[in-house]
Structure formats: C-alpha cells, structure tokens
Amino acid sequence: MVTLPLGTYFFTVRWVFPGRTTPAGALAALMANVVLISYVIMAFKDDQAEQAEEAEKQKKAL
Incomplete structure (x- = not known):
C-alpha cells in the first residue's frame, strides 16, 4: 500500500x-x-461476500 x-x-x-x-x-x-x-473495491467485495454468507446462514436456520 x-x-x-x-x-x-x-x-x-x-x-x-x-x-x-x-x-x-x-x-x-x-x-x-x-x-x-483498489482498497475500497476490495473492501466492498469482502463486505458483499460476508453479507451473502450471513444470508445463507439465516436461510438455513429457517
């Protein structure tokens, strides 16, 4: 950096x-x-991946 x-x-x-x-x-x-x-783009992509993972966990919990 x-x-x-x-x-x-x-x-x-x-x-x-x-x-x-x-x-x-x-x-x-x-x-x-x-x-x-580049740092900002990577941070957004990482956040989207975490949100998708959390959505998957919530979907499986139901």
Missing part, C-alpha cells in the same frame, strides 16, 4: 524523469489513488 507510490516516485525520479521531481510526484500521487481505489 505504501511501497507502490514511493517506489514509483523514486524509480521515475531516477530513470524516467531524471532529476525532475514534479512529474515523478504527480505519477506517485496517481499511484496512491490507484492503491486507494
């Missing part, structure tokens, strides 16, 4: 945009947003 944006920043400063921190920082910020969106 932390390593992708930081790794992207240092990789792009060193190899893609040598010495230019602004584009590297922008790309790192973009990667941070990608990580955040």
